[in-house]
Amino acid sequence: ATHKLLVLPGDGIGPEVMAEVMRLIDWLNAEGVAKFDTETGLVGGASIDADGVPITDATMAKADAADAIIFGAIGGPKWDGVAYENRPEAGLLRLRKDLGLFANLRPAVCYPALADSSSLKRDVVEGLDIMIVRELTGGVYFGEPKTITDLGNGQKRAIDTQVYDTYEIERIARVAFDLAKKRQNKVTSMEKRNVMKSGVLWNEVVTQVHGREYKDVTLDHQLADSGGMNLVKWPKQFDVIVTDNLFGDMLSDIAAMLTGSLGMLPSASLGEVDAKTGKRKAMYEPVHGSAPDIAGQGKANPLAMIASFGMALRYSLDLGDLADKVDQAIAAVLAKGLRTADLKSEGATIISTAQMGEAVLAE
Ligand code: NAI
Numbered sequence: 001a002t003h004k005l006l007v008l009p010g011d012g013i014g015p016e017v018m019a020e021v022m023r024l025i026d027w028l029n030a031e032g033v034a035k036f037d038t039e040t041g042l043v044g045g046a047s048i049d050a051d052g053v054p055i056t057d058a059t060m061a062k063a064d065a066a067d068a069i070i071f072g073a074i075g076g077p078k079w080d081g082v083a084y085e086n087r088p089e090a091g092l093l094r095l096r097k098d099l100g101l102f103a104n105l106r107p108a109v110c111y112p113a114l115a116d117s118s119s120l121k122r123d124v125v126e127g128l129d130i131m132i133v134r135e136l137t138g139g140v141y142f143g144e145p146k147t148i149t150d151l152g153n154g155q156k157r158a159i160d161t162q163v164y165d166t167y168e169i170e171r172i173a174r175v176a177f178d179l180a181k182k183r184q185n186k187v188t189s190m191e192k193r194n195v196m197k198s199g200v201l202w203n204e205v206v207t208q209v210h211g212r213e214y215k216d217v218t219l220d221h222q223l224a225d226s227g228g229m230n231l232v233k234w235p236k237q238f239d240v241i242v243t244d245n246l247f248g249d250m251l252s253d254i255a256a257m258l259t260g261s262l263g264m265l266p267s268a269s270l271g272e273v274d275a276k277t278g279k280r281k282a283m284y285e286p287v288h289g290s291a292p293d294i295a296g297q298g299k300a301n302p303l304a305m306i307a308s309f310g311m312a313l314r315y316s317l318d319l320g321d322l323a324d325k326v327d328q329a330i331a332a333v334l335a336k337g338l339r340t341a342d343l344k345s346e347g348a349t350i351i352s353t354a355q356m357g358e359a360v361l362a363e
């Protein structure tokens with residue numbers, strides 16, 4: 001099969017790290033290992049400069065038609081003055097919203113060679129491989145009412161509303177269980193059913209989906225606060241964690257710091273399964289931003305971007321074996337002591353963005 005990819009490099013270091021994914025894709029195409037049909041589009045500041053908007057309708061149409069979107073990073077001081085609705089980030093938000101990307105996958109993998117850069121002790125994180133599945137389009141970030149009211153007595157009242165419907169919990173639970181089946185077969189659901197109605201429903205619906213469709217997967221439930229404690233106490237007890245938008249935001253950032261640098265963290269955002277094609281809309285991007293402080297200097301670490309491409313191979317393109325090879329190549333390069341400047345450590349050899357991409361390809 002030919003895999004249709006929309007490549008959106010974006011701004012700052014986005015194009016620099018994306019060039020290293022293109023290096024892999026070009027090689028895979030040339031060697032006939034897999035067949036990719038790539039189209040490149042503008043997003044963020046680059047699109048504002050060219051077309052006056054952070055993403056055009058034409059690019060959105062291409063995103064809709066692609067098997068997967070790979071996204072670099074957007075933003076930078078150049079666009080600080082742009083109106084809020086039209087800022088670079090609005091391009092990313094439109095992609096997430098219009099494509100209905102409700103499931104955010106954030107793996108936290110600790111490569112043995114980087115275990116000493118973690119915030120935790122080596123034995124706690126070495127070999128760590130967990131997946132946090134965060135609900136991305138519901139919950140307290142979007143629920144109505146969402147207001148600040150003047151109470152007239154010198155006091156104001158702020159209201160955010162946590163809303164979850166059964167279908168939203170069912171579909172995110174299915175994503176988590178499906179992932180677990182390809183991993184260690186274990187899901188931990190986190191909420192606060194002791195104090196939140198949405199936590200009660202979350203717990204109930206996840207339990208029902210499990211009982212109906214995924215009895216062979218191990219499911220346990222933790223309260224999100226003590227779950228967070230367990231995440232930093234002994235993270236290797238987890239395989240897949242599924243949780244809501246707010247708790248997922250916090251828990252995934254915490255988990256990220258168990259693994260070392262921002263330049264190492266990939267992510268995926270998945271939508272509903274299309275009834276016609278049986279495939280999901282999906283976008284893959286590094287967690288980091290456009291890093292204007294190092295842009296244009298060949299210093300950016302391309303491994304988060306390359307690992308994001310690896311996730312696209314695994315979750316959208318049914319190329320799991322190739323994804324394994326990408327992950328193994330990253331581990332091997334790090335084990336040889338090759339590092340970009342953000343991963344500086346004793347005895348390591350500091351190399352450029354392009355040299356890192358070459359090293360991964362060589363592996
Ligand atoms: P950032 O992630 O761009 O950078 C934070 C720090 O980490 C910087 O010191 C940077 O040099 C370093 N860093 C990040 N990625 C790196 C990599 N691959 N290799 C080596 N070092 C790396 O976050 P920051 O500085 O808060 O935001 C910069 C711009 O990026 C802003 O315009 C922000 O809005 C945007 N941004 C975009 C995101 C996206 O496209 N999804 C996410 C976060 C921020």
Ligand code: MG
Nearest residue numbers: 249250252253
């Ligand atoms: Mg966050």
